[in-house]
Amino acid sequence: MDRAIVAPLITPLRVATGAGVLLLIAIAAYGYSRFGSPRTLMIGANRVTISEVSYGTFREYIPVTGNIVPRTSVYLDAIEGGQVTAVHVEAGETVTAGEPLVELKNTNLQLEVIGREAQLTEQLNNLSVTSLALEQNRLRHQRDLIESDYQIDRLSRHLTEKRSLRASGATAQSEIDDLAADLKYQRALRVALLDAQRVDEAFQSTQVDTLREAILAMNRNLAIARENLDNLMIVASISGQLTSLDANVGESKSPGQRIGQIDGLNEFKVSAFVDEFYLSRVTIGQMASLEIDGHSYELEITKVYPDIRNRQLEIDLMFRASSPELIRRGQTVRMRLEIGQPADTLVLENGAFYEDTGGVWVFLVDSQGAFAERRNVRFGRRNPDGIEVIEGLRDGDRVITSGYKNFVDYDRVRLSANTT
Secondary structure (H helix, E strand, C coil): CCCCCCCCCCCHHHHHHHHHHHHHHHHHHHHHHHHHCCCEEEEEHHHCCEEECEEEEECCEEEEEEEEEECCEEEEEECCCEEEEEECCCCCCEECCCCEEEEEECHHHHHHHHHHHHHHHHHHHHHHHHHHHHHHHHHHHHHHHHHHHHHHHHHHHHHHHHHHHHCCCCCCHHHHHHHHHHHHHHHHHHHHHHHHHHHHHHHHHHHHHHHHHHHHHHHHHHHHHHHHHHCCEEECCCCEEEEEECCCCCCEECCCEEEEEEECCCCEEEEEEEEHHHHHHCCCCCEEEEEECCEEEEEEEEEEEEEEECCEEEEEEEECCCCCCCCCCCCEEEEEEECCCCEEEEEEECCCHHHHHCCCEEEEECCCCCEEEEEECEEEEECCCEEEEEECCCCCCEEECCCCCCCCCCCEEEEECCCC
16 A cells, blocks of 8 residues: 655755855845945044034145254355464354454565565656656756747847848848848747657656556555455454364464354354255245244245255245244254145145045044044145145034044944943
C-alpha cells in the first residue's frame, strides 16, 4: 500500500536562498547607509571651533618680522690712508658732531701739500714780475708818446714860422722841406708807438690773465690737498653712539678702509624682509602696524631695495610718529604689512579648515547648533585673521573653522555636548 511523502520544511536549498536574500538585504542597507543617505559623524561640540560670519572691514595684510635699526647710521672711512697715531675714544661711547676720534699720519701727503704751496708761491712771484713788467712798459710807452707829441708840436710851430718867412725870402725852401719831412716822420713814429703800446698791453694782459687762472687752479688744488690733510683727523660727522671702532695705534689704514660706525640716538626705523612673492605688491608709502607693550604704532614703507637676496625683498619702514621709547637697537618686532586697500565686506575668521578644504566648502552649523552640513562657498582675499566671503554665506551664519582632518569625508556632523 502506498504512503504520502511529506517534504521537509527546511531544506538546503531554502537555507541557501534565505541566506542569499539576507545578504542582499544587508548589502542594500549598507549601500543605502553609505551612499544613499548623508554620511554623518557625531563629535563633541567642545572639540571644534565655531565662528560667525559678520559684516565688517577686511584688511589684506601679511605678517612681517623686522629688526629695529638706527634711523641714521654714518660709516667712518679712512679717506686718505695713513698710520694711526692716536685714538681718542672707545667703541660704545657717545660722541658729538665734530669730536676728534682717530688721528692718522701720512708723510707723502704732507710733502705733497708743501710742494703745492711752493708752486703757488712761485706762480705768485711770476705774476708779480709780469705785472711789474707790464707797468714799466706802460710808463715807457707813455714817455715815448709824450716825447713824440713834443717833437710834433715843436716841428709844427717851426714849420709854420718858416713858411711865413718864405714870402719875404728870409728862409730857403729846402729848410721848409726838411722841417716838413721831420714832422711827417714824427707823426708816423707816433702811430707806430701807439700800435706797439696796444700790442704790448694785449700780450702782457693775456699773460697776467693766464697766470691768474693758473694761480686760481693751484689754490683750488692746494685747498683739496689741505682738505685731504685735514681728513687725516677722523671726526664724528653726527652726534650719536660709536657702535664700532677698528683702530689701534701703529696700524696702517689704506684709503677707503672702514674704521667705525656712528648710530643716531633715539631715532629708529625697522628693517624687514618680505617674500619675493609679494614683489609686485610692495611699494613705497604702504602702511604697517605693530604693537609694543599694548600700544599700537603705525609705520610707512620709505625704501624698497632693488635686489633680491635669498628669495626675499628688503624694505625699510619709518615710524609715522616719534619712535617708541621702549625699543632698542637690534630688537625683533612683528608687524602687519597692508598689501591691499581696505574693503567693507562679509568676513569669516581664518582657521585650519581652509587648508583641509582648499577654501571651496565649509561645515555650516544650523540655527540650533545641533548639526553642521557641507556648504559650497567662494572666498576672496585672506589674511592671518580673516577671510573675505564672496558668496555661499550670509551675515550671522556660523561655521566650523577648526581643522576638518578627522571628518573631511563626511557630509554632516552632529554636535553633541556629551561626546568627547
